[in-house]
Amino acid sequence: MMSIGKSIYRKEALEKVTGTAKYAGDFSKAEVLHGRLVVSSYAHAKIKSIDTTAAWTVQGIRAIVLGQSFPLTGEEIKDRPPLAFDKVRYYGEPVAVVVADNETIAKRAAELIQITYEALPVVNSPREAITSGAPLVHENLIFYEKIQHVYPEPNTNIADRTKIRKGDMVKGWSESEVSVEASFSFSPSDHTAMETRCVTAEINRDGKLVFSSATQSPYMIKKLMNDYFGLEPGKVVVRTPVVGGGYGGKVAVQLELIAYMATQAVGGRTVKIMNTREEDMISSPVHIGLDATIKLGCTKDGRLKAAEILYLFDSGAYSDKGATIGRAAAVTCTGPYFIENITCDSLCVYTNHPYATAFRGFSHSEVLFAFERTMDMLAKKIDIDPMQLREINAILPGQTTPTQMLLNNSTVGSLPDCIQRLKQLMNWNEGQRIQVSDHLVRAKGISCIWKTSTIDTEASSGVNLLFNIDGTVNIISGIVEIGTGTKTILAQLLAEKMKMDIHQIHVKMDVDTETTPEHWKTVASRGTLLAGRALLKAADDAMSQLKDIASRVLICSPDDLEVGYGKVFVKDEPTTYLYIKDICYGYKYPNGYSIGGQVIGTGNYMLRHLTHLDHETGVGKPGPEWTVGAQGVEVEFNTQDYTYKIIKAYSVIDIGKVLNQKAALGQVMGAMSMGLSFAGRETYVFDDEGRVLNPRLRTYVPMRYGEHPQYMIHFNETTHVDGPYGARGIGEHGLIGMPAALANSLSVAAEVDLNQLPLTPELIWKTKESGGTK
Amino acid sequence: MLKSEITLYVNGEPRQVYVRHTDTLLHTLRENLGLTGAKPGCLNGDCGACTIDIDEEPIKSCLTLSVESTDKKITTVEGLQNAQIQKEFIKKFAFQCGYCTPGFIMNCNALINKYPDADDAKIKDWLESNICRCTGYAEIEEAIKAVLTKNQQGLSS
Numbered sequence: 001m002m003s004i005g006k007s008i009y010r011k012e013a014l015e016k017v018t019g020t021a022k023y024a025g026d027f028s029k030a031e032v033l034h035g036r037l038v039v040s041s042y043a044h045a046k047i048k049s050i051d052t053t054a055a056w057t058v059q060g061i062r063a064i065v066l067g068q069s070f071p072l073t074g075e076e077i078k079d080r081p082p083l084a085f086d087k088v089r090y091y092g093e094p095v096a097v098v099v100a101d102n103e104t105i106a107k108r109a110a111e112l113i114q115i116t117y118e119a120l121p122v123v124n125s126p127r128e129a130i131t132s133g134a135p136l137v138h139e140n141l142i143f144y145e146k147i148q149h150v151y152p153e154p155n156t157n158i159a160d161r162t163k164i165r166k167g168d169m170v171k172g173w174s175e176s177e178v179s180v181e182a183s184f185s186f187s188p189s190d191h192t193a194m195e196t197r198c199v200t201a202e203i204n205r206d207g208k209l210v211f212s213s214a215t216q217s218p219y220m221i222k223k224l225m226n227d228y229f230g231l232e233p234g235k236v237v238v239r240t241p242v243v244g245g246g247y248g249g250k251v252a253v254q255l256e257l258i259a260y261m262a263t264q265a266v267g268g269r270t271v272k273i274m275n276t277r278e279e280d281m282i283s284s285p286v287h288i289g290l291d292a293t294i295k296l297g298c299t300k301d302g303r304l305k306a307a308e309i310l311y312l313f314d315s316g317a318y319s320d321k322g323a324t325i326g327r328a329a330a331v332t333c334t335g336p337y338f339i340e341n342i343t344c345d346s347l348c349v350y351t352n353h354p355y356a357t358a359f360r361g362f363s364h365s366e367v368l369f370a371f372e373r374t375m376d377m378l379a380k381k382i383d384i385d386p387m388q389l390r391e392i393n394a395i396l397p398g399q400t401t402p403t404q405m406l407l408n409n410s411t412v413g414s415l416p417d418c419i420q421r422l423k424q425l426m427n428w429n430e431g432q433r434i435q436v437s438d439h440l441v442r443a444k445g446i447s448c449i450w451k452t453s454t455i456d457t458e459a460s461s462g463v464n465l466l467f468n469i470d471g472t473v474n475i476i477s478g479i480v481e482i483g484t485g486t487k488t489i490l491a492q493l494l495a496e497k498m499k500m501d502i503h504q505i506h507v508k509m510d511v512d513t514e515t516t517p518e519h520w521k522t523v524a525s526r527g528t529l530l531a532g533r534a535l536l537k538a539a540d541d542a543m544s545q546l547k548d549i550a551s552r553v554l555i556c557s558p559d560d561l562e563v564g565y566g567k568v569f570v571k572d573e574p575t576t577y578l579y580i581k582d583i584c585y586g587y588k589y590p591n592g593y594s595i596g597g598q599v600i601g602t603g604n605y606m607l608r609h610l611t612h613l614d615h616e617t618g619v620g621k622p623g624p625e626w627t628v629g630a631q632g633v634e635v636e637f638n639t640q641d642y643t644y645k646i647i648k649a650y651s652v653i654d655i656g657k658v659l660n661q662k663a664a665l666g667q668v669m670g671a672m673s674m675g676l677s678f679a680g681r682e683t684y685v686f687d688d689e690g691r692v693l694n695p696r697l698r699t700y701v702p703m704r705y706g707e708h709p710q711y712m713i714h715f716n717e718t719t720h721v722d723g724p725y726g727a728r729g730i731g732e733h734g735l736i737g738m739p740a741a742l743a744n745s746l747s748v749a750a751e752v753d754l755n756q757l758p759l760t761p762e763l764i765w766k767t768k769e770s771g772g773t774k
Numbered sequence: 775m776l777k778s779e780i781t782l783y784v785n786g787e788p789r790q791v792y793v794r795h796t797d798t799l800l801h802t803l804r805e806n807l808g809l810t811g812a813k814p815g816c817l818n819g820d821c822g823a824c825t826i827d828i829d830e831e832p833i834k835s836c837l838t839l840s841v842e843s844t845d846k847k848i849t850t851v852e853g854l855q856n857a858q859i860q861k862e863f864i865k866k867f868a869f870q871c872g873y874c875t876p877g878f879i880m881n882c883n884a885l886i887n888k889y890p891d892a893d894d895a896k897i898k899d900w901l902e903s904n905i906c907r908c909t910g911y912a913e914i915e916e917a918i919k920a921v922l923t924k925n926q927q928g929l930s931s
């Protein structure tokens with residue numbers, strides 16, 4: 001192998017450690033105007049009046065934009081005005097944007113805008129939202145435009161419902177000798193990318209709308225501007241430089257819509273809007289919350305027979321991605337186990353909370369927390385080792401998923417192997433709970449994981465390869481470099497395929513939708529599969545062009561030629577060759593005749609045979625393959641004051657093929673850290689009026705240096721036939737079992753069922769005091 | 775709005791800037807001097823993305839006024855010349871999106887210079903002022919420890 005598997009440094013490394021990498025907020029020019037949001041101070045209220053008189057007296061104000069009744073926006077249901085109109089539905093919702101000569105002026109004017117509200121009763125949790133008589137977040141749900149495969153329930157707070165109906169529940173329960181039922185809940189939280197969302201927008205003289213945006217989905221912006229505002233797709237250009245972290249949060253198209261309205265209001269002049277941290281945390285979309293109830297049945301010897309599941313996702317005030325998240329949750333509703341009989345209702349529910357968008361793992365860490373906790377409760381009830389319960393039920397090739405997709409050796413990795421390996425790594429046989437001293441115990445907990453992606457069935461990616469005169473290649477792909485290093489992986493794939501030195505490959509980091517082939521969205525751990533396959537196809541294209549030119553010079557069939565090591569050579573006689581640099585811009589014969597031209601390789605890839613889910617049963621194929629794994633956490637817990645330290649965190653993941661060892665480790669480690677942080681400490685705190693009490697990093701506290709555990713990571717490799725060199729998606733998987741594993745370890749340590757997040761010492765204390773959750 | 779012309783000593787050069795008295799050093803570095811290595815993350819002292827070194831101490835430039843930074847030696851990430859810590863950040867994969875990186879590097883850099891024999895507790899004490907959302911922090915730990923160990927070996931040999 002030339003390049004695959006090696007720990008190649010990321011292509012943009014030097015720029016990043018020298019501070020020269022430019023992010024969206026780093027570009028500035030003197031004539032830029034600044035937009036500043038005015039946000040709601042109520043979670044649910046009627047807007048009685050907005051008085052802008054005082055704001056207009058500030059010198060340097062260029063425009064004040066207020067909400068309008070049209071257009072309504074939203075990816076599945078059009079339920080959201082970009083700026084609130086008529087009423088506000090969450091605390092922090094943008095109500096107006098002030099455009100001014102500089103940030104200081106904009107801020108001062110924004111503070112002078114007087115809004116009079118009339119408070120409305122607040123929906124403060126999904127369970128509350130679905131009770132009859134709950135206040136409606138959207139009275140007009142029935143009238144909203146929507147895509148075909150979303151099912152809002154008029155006159156309720158239910159934006160969508162996905163149903164899984166597999167097998168026969170009567171049979172399932174009759175075969176179950178033991179059952180448990182439990183409820184789980186956690187509030188919305190945040191992505192907290194270190195770079196807050198930032199966008200500039202301008203409209204050129206020829207009517208072209210140009211964005212520069214910190215986004216994970218530049219092409220989606222282009223598409224949605226057409227959908228929402230009727231703009232010609234060719235007249236919308238989105239430029240995206242490197243992005244300072246996304247984790248799903250920058251998938252949402254939100255600030256761009258406001259920036260468009262702002263630039264329109266000032267005759268197309270450039271307007272920049274950069275979220276403050278507080279706005280980024282609650283005005284822009286957040287990480288979804290969940291209320292869940294799970295009932296599981298099994299035989300005495302631990303074979304799962306029935307699962308009855310209710311997921312109530314807290315989509316907040318709008319359904320934007322919430323509906324898709326609810327659907328993805330249904331697809332993986334049981335964790336990676338084979339269960340014959342399943343019913344699941346996964347609901348996307350409106351509340352008066354900040355609205356949700358994708359979060360790394362896309363419903364999986366959330367669902368697995370609930371499901372894998374239930375697995376531990378069941379194991380305890382039938383007095384079986386929790387690791388063994390998972391071994392018995394681990395899903396295998398030849399079995400079907402909740403959406404009745406039949407798995408094979410390629411479409412699912414080997415979960416039993418992952419479990420075996422985890423057992424060794426964790427030294428599981430020494431026991432799950434060990435008393436270290438009077439008040440100190442060490443405890444271990446585990447979670448199995450699986451994930452496929454629930455993405456657009458027509459998601460596709462394109463790659464262009466441009467040769468330079470010295471035989472080096474530029475890779476041009478629409479993947480956004482959000483930190484995952486996927487563009488470096490593309491370079492590795494090309495180096496491998498063309499047997500060339502990785503240093504001869506240049507990667508264009510910025511994306512410009514006008515010149516860069518489309519990559520659907522940089523999400524769902526699908527960059528490597530989609531863009532990787534497109535790249536391999538582009539490489540094939542380039543190589544056949546090179547062979548074509550070489551065959552005419554070497555006077556042989558192109559079939560007799562091979563490309564590698566900077567040459568095109570005769571397979572049978574490698575000493576007969578041409579240098580790529582001498583033919584990649586065509587070839588010139590001694591007499592001056594020339595053939596060919598610049599070699600430009602192009603390739604694209606679209607996922608095959610994906611389907612929508614059947615609305616009544618959930619039957620369908622939503623994603624290409626399942627990455628599986630087994631994870632664990634070991635904590636040191638103080639039984640006196642309920643504080644704890646996470647000592648070790650483990651991941652064994654079937655990655656298909658390791659493309660870049662250290663990059664893969666980094667992806668998994670980072671994801672584990674984020675999962676532990678979410679599970680242990682991150683949540684928005686809402687008061688009774690639905691206001692967020694902690695929208696800043698002093699009171700919302702992600703994990704910091706020194707709080708991190710020792711990470712133990714191992715990769716198994718079961719080939720995914722469709723994946724480039726057999727690789728599977730990996731960007732999110734380190735995260736998704738962490739909340740469950742942490743909760744399971746602490747439940748063992750504290751000897752009480754911990755079914756809420758975040759797992760703070762206070763929560764453990766309260767649960768202990770109240771005699772445990774039900 | 776009061777404005778003054780001041781001289782800042784940034785990365786070894788005197789730079790004249792015309793600033794509002796309320797301008798933070800972060801703002802001046804980024805908007806007036808085009809030094810965008812220091813990043814805004816919270817403008818509140820909570821995240822460390824804006825960390826620079828002033829007179830060899832790591833300082834959050836979002837909490838520092840430009841007018842109080844005259845006559846001081848200001849170093850931003852752009853001012854580092856092939857520092858060991860930069861190399862180790864690359865080798866140990868100690869960043870992903872890179873947004874927190876200039877702040878972390880400047881904090882590490884000051885720590886390395888000031889406490890070449892820093893132990894785990896000292897490192898934690900210093901680095902917990904910065905947030906990274908991409909890495910698991912273990913990579914950053916490896917990077918700074920690699921520099922500290924190399925320096926110590928260099929000293930003793």
Ligand code: FES
Nearest residue numbers: 815816817822836
């Ligand atoms: S921007 Fe200065 S600490 Fe966050």
Ligand code: FES
Nearest residue numbers: 870872906907908
């Ligand atoms: S590398 Fe992205 S926040 Fe640290």
